Amino acid sequence: MTTAALPDEHFTYLENFGHSLRAAVYLYKAANIEEIYAVFKFARKNGLKVALRGAGRSYNDAALNSGGIVMDLTGMNKILAWNPETGLITAEPGVTLEKLWKTVLPDGWWPPVVSGTMTTTLGGCLGMNIHGKNNFKLGTIGEQVVEFTALLPTGAQVTCSPTLNGDLFYSLISGMGMLGVFTSITMQMKKVYSGMLKVHAFNVPDLDRHLDAIAECAPENSYTVGWLDTTASGKGLGRGQLHAAKYLGEGEYPLPAKTLQVSHQTLPAHLFGVFPKSIIHYFMSPFMINPGVRLINSAKYFAGMRESHYLQSHAAFHFLLDYVPDWEKAYGRGGMIQYQSFVPKETAKDAWRELLTLSHKRGLPAFLGVTKRHRPDKFLLSHAVDGFSLALDFKITSGSRARMQAMLQEFDQLVTDAGGRFYFAKNSETSPETASGFLGEETIKRFKALKRRTDPYNLLESDLYRRVFGKLSGNHRNLA
Ligand SMILES: Cc1cc2nc3c(=O)[nH]c(=O)nc-3n(C[C@H](O)[C@H](O)[C@H](O)COP(=O)(O)OP(=O)(O)OC[C@H]3O[C@@H](n4cnc5c(N)ncnc54)[C@H](O)[C@@H]3O)c2cc1C
Missing domain, CATH: 3.30.43.10 (Uridine Diphospho-n-acetylenolpyruvylglucosamine Reductase, domain 2)
Known part of the structure; x- marks a missing residue:
């Protein structure tokens, strides 16, 4: 070179x-x-x-x-066509999820699959084939794509759909940007009758109940997501809080025109009406140590003891992490990583019990844990399983880097032994051996x-x- x-x-x-x-x-x-x-x-x-x-x-x-x-x-961020009658939208790859939902919601539609932040672009989301809190129901973002065009490094342009150049359709989506460049993407949006979701929040006392409750909630809810207290151990290992949400039906909420407006969804600019959101991460920094996180997690768990039902806007439900811009900077100079494993429903409890226990034993607990329910998909480099995912956020410091590295190799082994998979948008340590183990030689x-x-x-x-x-x-x- x-x-x-x-x-x-x-x-x-x-x-x-x-x-x-x-x-x-x-x-x-x-x-x-x-x-x-x-x-x-x-x-x-x-x-x-x-x-x-x-x-x-x-x-x-x-x-x-x-x-x-x-x-x-x-810079390729234009909406090329939007049909509010059919819900079909065609956009360039640099269009963010934020621009997408703000375009379609006032007409009564919502992007069917979104990440936990609205700052991502469509090209990046297809490159990784992202999933949302409704993966068990609607699958990945790739399953919402009707057609895309891509430019190959040879200069050739291809149009792909599930039935046209299907092999390229199912591999460019999930292909980590290694096969070609999406240049326009046509997707089907989901009809919604309100800008609000009906949310049910409740605590779960341990890992068994945590995963059982996600599975039980899934059939009758549009979305489910769990927060897992990564620092709890003993009987409380894997405890947390679930949020299950449903769309409102036509006429179920009296003010659809108002709630579908972008202004009704916008996240507040100040926390408690006082602190500008842009400085909140500075206040979080002192708590980003093991005892601080243990304290915050326990407070969050006990504050959630009372089961609650409420209405929440789509944007607030999906993009909670965007409430605090630059929150990742609170982790300090070494930064943070996320370790997300996808494990079949039959083996997930045992595998994650071992992961969480190991992280406590090594003195390297995760600072945030998020659980979801998944289903398999047909894309070539798929991370999905018929089971659950657990995303763990870890702080990296110069003192802990090598020990973290070693622990995550042990995690990989535990997850692989449990028949699990990994996500190429998240993990920072997946090795060729691990990748060939879960994808299979034939897929590679x-x-x-x-x-x-x-x-x-x-x-x-x-x-x-x-x-x-x-x-x-x-x-x-x-x-x-
Ligand atoms: C706070 C937060 C929450 C998240 N929540 C979720 C979640 O809920 N679910 C989930 O699945 N993921 C989630 N993610 C991960 C994120 O959605 C993915 O990493 C996504 O790929 C990021 O999009 P991006 O535009 O930043 O892409 P980048 O990170 O810039 O790129 C991602 C990949 O796409 C490729 N790519 C980019 N543009 C194109 C193009 N035009 N053509 C072909 N390939 C391209 C790149 O080469 C790269 O391999 C989250 C990330 C964050 C930071």
């Missing part, structure tokens, strides 16, 4: 969402198909690799490319064969791709 010809003004450092990884890259912005292709031609001429980047909200190295080009696609062979077809010069590469699809080595990459 040579970087001699690259202009200095493109050189910069980029980080993952959790600020635990850093890469020196050449950043290029592309705002249309011609500009994307020009970057590919430039990269080929200069012997460089290109990684694609949406909003950069992946927790790991998915949108980083050390020593190479990162192509930022946030198919992915690499498709990559040879769509990207014959092997221009598309990211730090994640090299880490996970590099040679099986037995050596694991460090977290930094």
Whole structure:
């Protein structure tokens, strides 16, 4: 690889969402198909690799490319067509979920699958095939896509749907931006009759009840999500609080026109009407140590002892994390990572009991735990199972980095032994051995064969791709 010809003004450092990884890259912005292709031609001429980047909200190295080009696609952010009669929308890949819901909600529609933040882009969401709190019901975002067009690094443009170029449809979606660039995406929105959801919140005393209750809630609710107290141990291991939510039916709530307005959904600019949201993470920082988190978790659990039913706007229910901008900075200089495992329903309780116990034993408890119910899907690099996911957020410090690394390798083994899978948008340590273990050699062979077809010069590469699809080595990459 040579970087001699690259202009200095493109050189910069980029980080993952959790600020635990850093890469020196050449950043290029592309705002249309011609500009994307020009970057590919430039990269080929200069012997460089290109990684694609949406909003950069992946927790790991998915949108980083050390020593190479990162192509930022946030400038391709136009809504190309919106039909409020049918709920079909066509948009460029840099359109954020925020722009998407703000476009469709006033007409009585909602994006059927959203991430826990509205800052992500459609291209990034398809690249990882994101899931929402309704994965058990509607599947992933890919299942809502009617058609997309993509530019391949060869300069060829392809249109794909479940029935047209189906092999590319099911592999570009989930393909981590390694097969081609989404340039326009057509999706079906979900009809809603109110801007509000009916929410039922209640505590669960331990891990068994936690997962049983998620499974029991799923059939009759549109969404379910659990908060898990990662610091509780003994009888309370896995305790937490569930939020199950339902759409309101037509006429069920008297003010649909009002609640469907964007202004009714907007998250408040101040906490308690006083503190600007932008400074809240500074107040959180002192609590981001083991005893502080234990205290906050216990307070949250006991405050939730009274079961409650209430109405909540779609935006507030889905994008709770956006209430506190830059909350991840509260983790301090070493940043944070997320470890999310997807485990079949038959083995999840035992696997996570072991994970949580191990994290306590090692003195490295997670600071946040979130549980969801999932179903399998047909996409090539799928992370889903007929079971549950547990996302654990960990603080990284220079003192704990190596021990964390070792513990997460033990986690990987426990999850793999339980028949679980991992998500390429989240985990920072998945090794080639682990990936081939859960995806299977056949899937990896198919992915690499498709990559040879769509990207014959092997221009598309990211730090994640090299880490996970590099040679099986037995050596694991460090977290930094
Ligand atoms: C607070 C928070 C909450 C989250 N909640 C959830 C959740 O509930 N469910 C969930 O599934 N995920 C969740 N995520 C993860 C997030 O949704 C994914 O990482 C998503 O991919 C980020 O989108 P992005 O636009 O930031 O993409 P980036 O992180 O920039 O890129 C993601 C991948 O997409 C590829 N890519 C980007 N643009 C294109 C394009 N145009 N064509 C092809 N490939 C492209 C990139 O190369 C990369 O591999 C959450 C993340 C955060 C920070």
